[in-house]
Amino acid sequence: MNAPGTESSGSGAGGGPRVGLFVTCLANIYRPNVGLAAVALLERAGCTVEVPMTQTCCGQPSYNNGDLKGAAKTARQTIEAFENFDYVVVPSGSCGGMLRDFPRLFASEPGWQQRARAMADRTYELISFLTDIRGMTSVDAAYPHRVTYHDSCHGLRALGIKEQPRRLLGTVRGLELAELADSEICCGFGGTFCVKYPEISGRMVSDKATAINATEAEVLLGGDLGCLLNIAGRLGREGGRVRVYHVAEVLAGMADVPGLGDPRQPKGGS
Amino acid sequence: MEPLSHAFKERSVWALQDETLQVALNRAKDGFAVKRAKAVDALPEFESLRDRAVAIKDHTLENLDHYLERYAEAVERSGGKVHWASSAEDARRIVVEICRASGARMITKGKSMVGEEVGVNGALEEAGFEVVETDLGEYIIQLAQEPPSHIIVPAVHKTRGQISDLFHQNHQKYGLTRKLSEVPEMVNEARQVLRDKYLAADVGITGANFLIAESGTSVIVTNEGNGDLTCSLPKVHIVTAGIEKVVPTADDASTLLRLLGRSATGQDMTTYTTFTTGPKRSGDTDGPEEYHVVLIDNGRTSMLGDQFREMLRCIRCGACMNHCPVYGAIGGHAYGWVYPGPMGSVLTPLAVGLKEAGNLPNACTLNGHCAEVCPVRIPLPDLLRTLRHREYQLRLGLKPMRWGLAAWLWFTTHPRIYRMGTRVQARMLALLAGRKGRFRRMPLAGSWFRGGRDLPAPQGETFMAVWQRRQRGKGG
Numbered sequence: 001m002n003a004p005g006t007e008s009s010g011s012g013a014g015g016g017p018r019v020g021l022f023v024t025c026l027a028n029i030y031r032p033n034v035g036l037a038a039v040a041l042l043e044r045a046g047c048t049v050e051v052p053m054t055q056t057c058c059g060q061p062s063y064n065n066g067d068l069k070g071a072a073k074t075a076r077q078t079i080e081a082f083e084n085f086d087y088v089v090v091p092s093g094s095c096g097g098m099l100r101d102f103p104r105l106f107a108s109e110p111g112w113q114q115r116a117r118a119m120a121d122r123t124y125e126l127i128s129f130l131t132d133i134r135g136m137t138s139v140d141a142a143y144p145h146r147v148t149y150h151d152s153c154h155g156l157r158a159l160g161i162k163e164q165p166r167r168l169l170g171t172v173r174g175l176e177l178a179e180l181a182d183s184e185i186c187c188g189f190g191g192t193f194c195v196k197y198p199e200i201s202g203r204m205v206s207d208k209a210t211a212i213n214a215t216e217a218e219v220l221l222g223g224d225l226g227c228l229l230n231i232a233g234r235l236g237r238e239g240g241r242v243r244v245y246h247v248a249e250v251l252a253g254m255a256d257v258p259g260l261g262d263p264r265q266p267k268g269g270s
Numbered sequence: 271m272e273p274l275s276h277a278f279k280e281r282s283v284w285a286l287q288d289e290t291l292q293v294a295l296n297r298a299k300d301g302f303a304v305k306r307a308k309a310v311d312a313l314p315e316f317e318s319l320r321d322r323a324v325a326i327k328d329h330t331l332e333n334l335d336h337y338l339e340r341y342a343e344a345v346e347r348s349g350g351k352v353h354w355a356s357s358a359e360d361a362r363r364i365v366v367e368i369c370r371a372s373g374a375r376m377i378t379k380g381k382s383m384v385g386e387e388v389g390v391n392g393a394l395e396e397a398g399f400e401v402v403e404t405d406l407g408e409y410i411i412q413l414a415q416e417p418p419s420h421i422i423v424p425a426v427h428k429t430r431g432q433i434s435d436l437f438h439q440n441h442q443k444y445g446l447t448r449k450l451s452e453v454p455e456m457v458n459e460a461r462q463v464l465r466d467k468y469l470a471a472d473v474g475i476t477g478a479n480f481l482i483a484e485s486g487t488s489v490i491v492t493n494e495g496n497g498d499l500t501c502s503l504p505k506v507h508i509v510t511a512g513i514e515k516v517v518p519t520a521d522d523a524s525t526l527l528r529l530l531g532r533s534a535t536g537q538d539m540t541t542y543t544t545f546t547t548g549p550k551r552s553g554d555t556d557g558p559e560e561y562h563v564v565l566i567d568n569g570r571t572s573m574l575g576d577q578f579r580e581m582l583r584c585i586r587c588g589a590c591m592n593h594c595p596v597y598g599a600i601g602g603h604a605y606g607w608v609y610p611g612p613m614g615s616v617l618t619p620l621a622v623g624l625k626e627a628g629n630l631p632n633a634c635t636l637n638g639h640c641a642e643v644c645p646v647r648i649p650l651p652d653l654l655r656t657l658r659h660r661e662y663q664l665r666l667g668l669k670p671m672r673w674g675l676a677a678w679l680w681f682t683t684h685p686r687i688y689r690m691g692t693r694v695q696a697r698m699l700a701l702l703a704g705r706k707g708r709f710r711r712m713p714l715a716g717s718w719f720r721g722g723r724d725l726p727a728p729q730g731e732t733f734m735a736v737w738q739r740r741q742r743g744k745g746g
Contacts, residue, residue: 025682028733029692030726035733051737053689056682061675064636064655066662070679077683153637182300186595188721190635195717196671197633199283202721203599204635233723236708244726261708261726 016046020085022078022123024095025057026225027246031260034225037252038091038126045134047089052081058095063105064191072105072112079115087133088123091248092224093155094191096125100158125155126248127223131164137171141253144174148217149247150208150231151183152224165223165247172250178215182207189230205234212242219259221247232260271389271417274606275618275627282633285600294429295601302592305536306643313532323529323646326522327583331574337483337516338565344486348548350561355388361566362393365475365508368562369399372506374472378464380490380500381405382477383421383586384512384566386608387621390475402467404496406460413440419602421609422534422588427601430456464496474500474558478511479530479585480523481563487547488563489523491530491540501546507558509546513565514582526585529645533587569621577656581616583646590640590650596633605630612640612650619657628666631657689734696728703727 019042027034035051042049059074079102082088090096100120106113130136149169155161169177188194188204195201208231212220220235220242222228232244243259258264274281285291310316330337342352353368355361361384369377377399379385391412394401403412407425411418413436418424425433430453437456438449444463450456476497480489488509490497501507517523531537550557573582591597591611602610607618607627615630631654640650661667681688703709709725712718718725 023733025692029696030728032729032731032733032736036736039737051734053734053738054685056685056688057678059682061678064658065667065671065675066655066658066660067675067679068659070675073679073683077685153635153639157638157642184639186635186637186639188595188635190637192671192675193632193635194721195715196668197279197282197596198717198720199286200596200599200633201635202723203286204595205721205723207599229726230721230723232726233708233718234721236724236726237710237722257729258707261724263707264705 016048017086019047019049019087019089020082021049021051022055022058022082022088022090022095022099023051024090024092024225026229027091030229031225031246033254033257034091034246034248037246037248037254038089040252040254041126041130041136041139041248042089044139045130045136047087047134050085054081058090058098060094060098060191063098063101068105072109075102075105075116076112078102079112079119083115083119086122087129088119089126089129090123091126091246092226093125093152093159093161094224094226096123097154097158099123125159125161125223127165127168127251128155128159128161131167136168139168139171139251139253141251142173143250143253143255145218146176146178146216147219147221147250148178148180148212148215149183150180150187150212150220150222150227152222152227153184153186155223156184161223165221168251169221169247175250178217180215180217181211187227187231189226191226194230201230202234205230209234209238209240213240217242219250220244221250223247228260236261271386271392271608273618273622273626275622275630276606276625278604278606278627278629278633281604281606282600285604290429290432291427291601294427295598297429298423298426299598302535302588306533306589306592307536309532309536309538313528316529316532319525319529320645320647322525323585324583326517326525327646330517330522331514331579331582334513334516334574337518338513340518341481341483341486341516342565344483345548345561345563346486348486348561349551350486350548350563353562353564355564355566355568358388358566358568361388361510361564361568362390364564365390365510366393366397368506368508368560369394369473370397372473372560374399374506376400376467376471377402377473377475378467378471378500378504379403379408380474380476380492380497381408381424382475382510383418383608384477385475385510386418388510388566388568390510402464402471404464404468404494404500405492406457406494406496409460409464410436413437417603417608419610420588420591421586421613427603468499468503471500471504473506473508474502474504475508475510476501478509478515480526481511481516482518482520482523483516484519485547487520487545489527490544490546491527491542492544493535493537493541495542497544498542501544501558502556505558506560506562507546507549509561509563511563511565513567513570514584530585530587533585533589533643533645573620578616578620578653580648581613581620581653583648584613585646586613587645589643589645593639593643595637595639596635612654613648616650616653616657624657624661624664624666628661631655631661632667689732692732693735696732697730699728700730
């Protein structure tokens, strides 16, 4: 039943679609909780979730730094691992957008381009998949906090993700959403941009932190770990008290662990 | 203008540290973006206008030779003269020759970005002419001896105090010795100085926003009316324009005009839209005796034939830079040449070479805001990425970045090693960060921290490891 080298959650069996979860390298390394939250939400939406073990990175570092051959090499690996699923779901607008862009890497390889397109057409960012494809209108979660939301650029502009997370957040018990001024302005992460031009990137993220603080929210949410690491890094440096989570963690009711960059709870604590 | 784009990194850091500049940039921030959004919201057909504009531009570029010939014929028919300049040198030489032949001494100019591009002012001054910019912003930066920092608001980087100082220093010779502090006073004083220049000028040079092929008409938009005075008062009018400015009909120009003002400043129309066709005819009460058009290629034809053709759709509205967070942080001078921001980051490497301007296409987060607002839908981030590809192929980028990317590529195309490696990395980093849950510094990762931020630590296990354990648990 499983594609070779994949591991299935199996619990969503019963006619629901088979979803391949592309967890992203950042979630894999930094924030497994985001992957687990994604699985939980997908299962609640009636999907069977599988995680191909041969997945790594979406290839954006190569793609956005001009190494198109390298990006194509990564893409082939991803296509081979994911093309047999009903859907490919990614808890990131940026990496999801990259998978959607795969056909462009194979302009001179029609066979691969066709496979890339077939997969791209079935690839979705997590939250928009839940709402737009699975028709999810509410979640069963409580989070009694004042939160604000940063619209990550790729999700917003390449995939049209704006209302979907807000709609679901609106059904979280106790959650109060304070809109962020300039929520559509880039936080300054930009992949390798943040280390190639750290001073400019630093100014952008410090502006973002100022806007976040102005909302008086306790928590910042977003849909892309790259942006969230950048913003959490800045908020942490400023010594503020705003905590940072991926939106999926809150929607899945799994934001009960320390936020990004928060001090770790002592062993034995809950 | 001698490009300084190779020094982008240093210049951007200076810009971030320049407190006066930051005051000016902060004051300008969001102003145009908010005004544009309002103007666009008020025009339901804005999106369909954009589609029409793209179609007009694409059709014209597809048949550029035809429309340029038609335009040139129409200009000649109306009594004007067309000059073809294939390079910046040609353009400078032609303009200087026309001014010499007319026996001019004093020249007024309307703001012209192509004039900046080819360096008209420098050539004219070298040839002994007095040149006065008449657009207020352009006049200010001429006094400051600086290039423009924005294509529609050339002095956006100047504060009121700096402008007051400039006027105080430069207007003494006209007997205007009072130091001014209020904006209306300063505008009045500039107007007073410029009025005499208009009347004394022998030649007026303007750019063009559009050239209409069917009638040989040149169109300029201004908010100060300086364009009208520059083209109608002197006895010679010279239009300098890039060859991509031509459009087939007046109707096409009006479609583009509806987008231009809204995209640039949020105005439905600019205060003045000036159409000029040929010299004064017998019976006309005013107008120039000679009408020249200098059509400038300067690399445009080669763009027509490669992947950057879409860039020739640009109508120079400045919306891309008004919405660019990088431009907003550092202003226009850091880019080191004539055109800043996203459109400049495409044009500059094409004009002065990737070796000189390789930083520009990289100094972008690919956030896509510029493409979202571009009235002629230029896919700016894609074009910037194409330039990065070219740079990569030419091996021009920074070596450590290249090596790092190659290492990451190898790592991520060996999934077993990736799984093990990330497992070790996640555990190690979590361990090293300890209770604090984040890093304030880390060897070999200095660039991240130079951005004034901590690095959150990983949770400790990779997702793949957690997942595999969970599946095994289920299986057993």
